[in-house]
Structure formats: structure tokens, C-alpha cells
Amino acid sequence: MEAERIGGRTMLRITTLIENSAGEHLALHHEHGLSFFVEKDGRGIVFDTGQSGAFIGNAARLNIDLSAPDYVVLSHGHYDHSGGLKSLADVSGTFGLIVGQGFFREKYGFRNGAQQFLGNDFDEAFLKAKRIGYSFAPEGASEILPGVFVVSGFPRVHDDERINPRFTLRTPDGFEPDAFGDEILLAVATPRGLVVLLGCSHPGLKNMLDAVRERIGLPIHAVLGGTHLVESNEASIDKTIRYLGESGIERIGVSHCTGDSAMSRLKVANANFFHNVTGNSFFIE
16 A cells, blocks of 8 residues: 655545545545545555445445555444445455454344344354454553554543443343443644544533543544434534534534434534545645
8 A cells, every 4th residue: 555645745535435425526425334444654544334235336436445554443342334345355454453342242223113133243253263353442542553543431521422222232131322332533743733534423422522532642633424413303413512612623524323413414514524525535734
């Protein structure tokens, strides 16, 4: 994999391989899901794999080689973030897989009077059979490559970012609320500050960004990914918009589970917002 350089300066490029919305490149497939490819200093990381293998075809159309990523990082164990892992394993060589604690627990969502399975379509036995090395991210910030951090374990500080009782975990005795202890994020250090990649932000966007600042000790320059504001009430959305406006974050490219209403309000309230869509590339020198 070639390092992105201009005039001898290393570039960071983050490409949205798949997302809910189509971009200008209409040959790219879009779906309810999320996948990013991060290129930094000649290294490559796949962050989430969408709900299917469609992100792989998109990568090929974008001239991105997924045959040998250094790492695959899965933000949490929901199908729309991990569903393409099996397809990636068929086309990629050896890579290290990083997931959060509790990633393989059975995840459900309660809707229309019934529990619906929302979890992964693979287990640890599949990874062992495919000889895919995997590890569970420890709580805190772990530097997996120079300047690239996986962050796990997010204290719930903001009282409006509560556990959503609709999401559940199956237990021997039935179901319990899913606190999303398995959710992790990726943070990349740049000369302008951290670029933070979010899967769905189930533990709460504000809680997660607070933890990033505290644990890595750098300002946040940009935030990309899902925020799950789609299921937040108006008061919580208002608090999040104020938080982002006061945070000093210079680029806010959220989408996926953010929801049209929250994105429309962010666009009006914050000049640093952009709707991140399938095929976008985010560059930093």
C-alpha cells in the first residue's frame, strides 16, 4: 500500500466505502450501514464493514486495495457494522481484528412487539477456522499504529445520553438492556488534532468525545460517522448541537444513524457540518 504524500508530506485519507446515502459517484452501492478505509503513513485500517460485502466492490471502483489491510476494527456487534467481515475475509490476506469486550454477545432490538436479532453473522469459531487473529480492546486508549488509537469504555457523564431500553442482550434468563460496553471508536492524530471515527455512538456522542479528549490529551479536529441521534428527543439533540458548537471541532461529517432531522438542524446551526456520504474522501496533510 502506497503512502499518500504531497511534496514529501504524509497525508491522511479516510474514505467512506459505504453509508446509507449515495454520493456523486452513482456506480457505488449504498446501504444502511457504515464502512471507512483509513490510510495513514502507508498503513491501512478498515473501520466497520457495512451490512454486506458491497463495500468491497465500492473500494475497487475507488481504486482502493483491500487485499492486505493492517487492521480491521469493528465498532460494535450490530449487523450493519460487521456484516461484511466474512466477505472481507474471502478477499483479504492476514489482518488483525479488533473488537470491544462483549462483541460476540447476542444483540437484539425490540420493535413492533417482538425481539429482532441485530447481531453478527459470525462467531469466534469462524475467526479461528479462518485463522484470523483477533483481540478485545482494553478499556482506555490503545495505540495500535503510530498516532492511531482505539478507544473503549465510555463513562456515562451526560444525563441525557441514557441507555436505550429498545436495544437488548439475550441472557440465559431472557433479555437485559444493552449498555453497548462493546462499542469502540478510532481516533487518528494529525497536526490539526484528532480525527475521530464513530460507528453508532450508542454510549452517547458527548460521552465518547469527552473520553477521547481525556484519554489521549489532544484536541479533536474532526468527527466522522454515526451518532444515533435518530432516536434522541428534541432536548437531547439541542444539547448535542450546543456541545458541538462549543467544542472547537472544525469538521463534523456525521450521517448513518444520525437521522435527517438532526442533520438538518446541525447544518443550520453549525457551519462546520457536512453530510458524509458513500464515496467521500477526507484528506489531511
